[in-house]
Amino acid sequence: MDNNSTTELNVPLDGLLGPKAAKLFGDHLNLHTIGHLLNHVPRTYFKRGELTPVSSVPLGEDVTLIARVQSANKRNMQTRKGFLCEVVITDDDDGRLGSLSLTFFNGHNAHRELRPGVQAMFHGKVTAYKGRLTLTNPGYSLLDEDEMVNPALLQEPIPVYPAAAKVESKEIQKAVGKLLDSLVHSQLNDPVPPEIARRDKLMNVTQAYELIHRPHVIEDTYRAKHRLRYQEALVLQTALARRRALTSQEEATSRPFRSGGLLDQFDAKLPFTLTDGQKTMGETLGDELASPHPMNRLLQGEVGSGKTLVALRAMLQVIDAGGQAALLAPTEVLAAQHLQSITRTLGPLAMGGMLGGAADGTKVVLLTGSMSTAQRKQAMLDAATGDAGIVIGTHALLSDNVSFFDLGLIVVDEQHRFGVEQRDVLRSKATNSPHVLVMTATPIPRTVAMTVFGDLDVSTMTELPAGRAPITTHEVGLTEHPAWIQRIWARAREEIDAGRQVYVVCPKIGDQEEESTALELYSPDAVGAARAPQQELTSVNELFETLQELPVLAGVSLGLLHGRLDPVEKLATMARFNDGSVQLLVSTTVIEVGVDVHNATMMVIMDADRFGISQLHQLRGRVGRGGHPGTCLLVTQLDPDHPSRERLAAVASTTDGFELSQKDLELRREGNILGASQSGGRSSLKFLRVVKDAAIIEKAREDAQQIVKDDLDLVDHPELAEALEIYLNPVKEAYLERG
The missing domain is CATH 3.40.50.300 (P-loop containing nucleotide triphosphate hydrolases)
Incomplete structure (x- = not known):
């Protein structure tokens, strides 16, 4: 393996495994490259522990045995569908031959693999059946001859991989072993900067892969996983920090507050007092809308915390400054509800150009797929000419023939219902980068917010408006x-x-x-x-x-x-x-x-x-x-x-x-959390667990922000830049594009 470039991780498996085996790995495990195989880590480890002679297994206890298969039979079950695979194993403990029966329910793999003469390690709980000791559905791992004659090998944990019927754990273990052997005289480029590795006493990345796949003792896997978790967190947080920094440099049209405008008139007619949370949030959004750089904010709040009112006030500020606002809703029912709620709340202010409307009022229009052609054409005309200050819609807003006069603010309601591409389409309809407000009523734990929405400023509203009943x-x-x-x-x-x-x-x-x-x-x-x-x-x-x-x-x-x-x-x-x-x-x-x-x-x-x-x-x-x-x-x-x-x-x-x-x-x-339901790609976290690893995520976030602050283009961190390219391929990067 070329020791100068992590891009070797993108090399197809054909060269390592041969075309036939590589096709099996690709078809059945979705593993296509060297990197995929390295990151296909064991789901558990067979802890060999103290071996128990077959002749002295204790009833009711977990045991680990090394034995040879003496006989194997298959018979149909009498009382229900399926079959039993019954295996008898023996060992020779200082001349005392012990035997034990094993039972596998519908054990297709056991029937195929545990043939007479095969040696394996078995692990399970000893039970009694009809007066005889037995193991039911025990775990097992086939052993090579060299493992049988080398006692040192028998002390090492056996990795158990996520496998498939056509590609079993033992085959994956052999393939990974072959790959790791090829790394013996080279080092993978390490995305973790050396000063951080020294500070936290982290092993290098090649050693981490070696110990997670071929641990000498189970503790090796803990240290290796910690190293790889931090790396995954750092790569993710660096991508988010870079996106945030680059977005903040984009140009947006400033939409400052205008005294005496629609927002002032709206506030003056409100029949209730805003909550402290709504006031604070309004000030925050107002300041950001006045900035020449795009706002990118996630507003989360309990159901009924008044998020929509906060968003409406932001829309009015943008309209006062000559722009338009688009509200993207996930369903037609919700879009229609928003139209009804906003027009009712605004009253005459939403009747611009209509009889009884306010002199400087605006127009609120709805655009959905089920509208008649005439209704759709009118709504599109209102959006294109700027007559409509607020355009509410579903996916219909995203169609090519919908355009805006001056789109200044995008509000995405219940963001988890929309794919990244859909939001990007809407952003592309603005001349300059629009301000973006993403709302969700699904509360997001802080660790998830850091991991998934790390490029957005996150605000939370917890106070419920007056009148909310328990x-x-x-x-x-x-x-x-x-x-x-x-x-x-x-x-x-x-x-x-x-x-x-x-x-x-x-x-x-x-x-x-x-x-x-x-x-x-x-x-x-x-x-x-x-x-x-x-x-x-x-x-x-x-x-x-x-x-x-x-x-x-x-x-x-x-x-x-x-x-x-x-x-x-x-x-x-x-x-x-x-x-x-x-x-x-x-x-x-x-x-x-x-x-x-x-x-x-x-x-x-x-x-x-x-x-x-x-x-x-x-x-x-x-x-x-x-x-x-x-x-x-x-x-x-x-x-x-x-x-x-x-x-x-x-x-x-x-x-x-x-x-x-x-x-x-x-x-x-x-x-x-970061899987197919988010991006449609291979983007689920391999090592990081956002509940358990909050401290690692926090540390990686601080490190990433400092790295990006000092070196936005990662010129001085080429290994980290390469890791971003490999780990965050276009499909995988999709979930990061929250703005």
């Missing part, structure tokens, strides 16, 4: 209390009789397309859903029909809403729920964000275990918005001790979104 959340376990299902609908009727409205949320639609369509039902964080027992999930269509027949709901006006309804029908149903003519709305999660019906005070979430913590928190934020106390019922069919019930208990225990987001992060797999 929401009480209850778990409703139907397994232990089947009769409670009737009480739910009686409770809903009580709420409706009191003049309020009710949401009922279901996890599926229940039509013929169910099998083939990827629904908008499940949040990416609904971990546990796949592992839940096969239960019949509640569908919107079926429940809607059932509730229509329930005597307790006789005379109640019901509405139906889901993602595959005709867009016009969806908007009409939502409008009827808004004006109160629909009293109970049966819906999928299309109402998750932005829907703002002040009279809704109760939400029933069916099969709540199918949703993630943050999604449940978002959903229940739809109630209690009008000063009346809210109630949220989390209905589940799972047993009380099922792991997914822990999520429901967490949501029921607190309405603190930040506490829940931390709990969410602890409960779910972290791979998706």
Whole structure:
């Protein structure tokens, strides 16, 4: 391997493994280059520990054995589908031959690999069956002859790799060994600057890969992982710091506050006092909009913390300064809600050029895919001529034929619903770099904010406006209390009789397309859903029909809403729920964000275990918005001790979104934080864990900021620059482009 360039990591595996093996690694493990293979690290290690002679295995204890397969048989199970692979192993401990039977349920690999004569190391818990000691489904690792005759090798942990049926862990281990042998006389370029490595006593990168793949003792892996975690954090944080620094140098049109303008008039007519958080945030945004460099800010706040009002005031400042604002919403329902809410809030100020409108008022227009051609053309004309100061829309805003007169501010609502390319398209419609405000009601733990949104300034609003009522959340376990299902609908009727409205949320639609369509039902964080027992999930269509027949709901006006309804029908149903003519709305999660019906005070979430913590928190934020106390019922069919019930208990225990987001992060797999759900690429973190490694991320962030401050183009850090090129390929870099 060329010791002058880390770009060797991009070399295809063909040369190392040969074309046939390289194709298998590529097809089945998605490993195509030297770098991919080096970073395909063991998922665990077989700790060899003290070896136990087969003749003296103790009942009920974990043992590690080295033995030879004496016999192997396969037979079908009598009481259920599948087969058993029964293996007998023996050893020779000082002339005392011991034998032990092993049982593998549906053990395809064991049946293929554990043939008579094969030597292997086995690890498992000793149990008894029909009076004989046995190991059931033990872990095992095949041993080469040289391992059998070299006692030193037997003391080293055996790596166990994420594998595939066609490429097993042992083959990966051999390939990695061959690769590491080729590195013996060379050193990979090290992205970590030498002064930092000396300061923190970090081993070099070549040694780290050696010890993570071929540790002499298990402690080697801890030190190697620490080194590689820091490297991953430094590369990420350097990329973010550079993007932030480069963005701050771009030119934007200054949009300073204008006394006596729309913003002043709006504030003067507000029927309530802004919260301290809204005032502070308004001042921050006002200052940044007046800057000649683009604002790039993430505004996170609890559901109902008043983010939209803060964003609206920023839009008015931009309009006062001659610019336009675009508000990008993830769904047509939410876009229509924003239009209704903003025009209602602005009153005559949103009726520029219309009878009864303010003399210097502006125009607010909506642009969505389901509008008629004439409506779309008029909205596009208003955007292009500058007549519309505020343009609200969905993905339709991104189409090529949509243009703006002078786009000064982009507000992205619920940013996690949009891909990077979509935001970039909108940015490209401005002459100079526009100011960008990204909003989310999903609270983000600080470590995630540092890792994912490190190039944005992050602001948090926690104070709820006056008039927000508390929401009480209850778990409703139907397994232990089947009769409670009737009480739910009686409770809903009580709420409706009191003049309020009710949401009922279901996890599926229940039509013929169910099998083939990827629904908008499940949040990416609904971990546990796949592992839940096969239960019949509640569908919107079926429940809607059932509730229509329930005597307790006789005379109640019901509405139906889901993602595959005709867009016009969806908007009409939502409008009827808004004006109160629909009293109970049966819906999928299309109402998750932005829907703002002040009279809704109760939400029933069916099969709540199918949703993630943050999604449940978002959903229940739809109630209690009008000063009346809210109630949220989390209905589940799972047993009380099922792991997914822990999520429901967490949501029921607190309405603190930040506490829940931390709990969410602890409960779910972290791979998706920067994985395909974020960027669509191979960008999941290999070594870093944002919950556990907060201290490493913090240190790497400080180091990266100092490096970028002193050397923006990384001229003096060529190894780090190369690592950015390799690690952050165009697909992987996508998630960094938050602005």
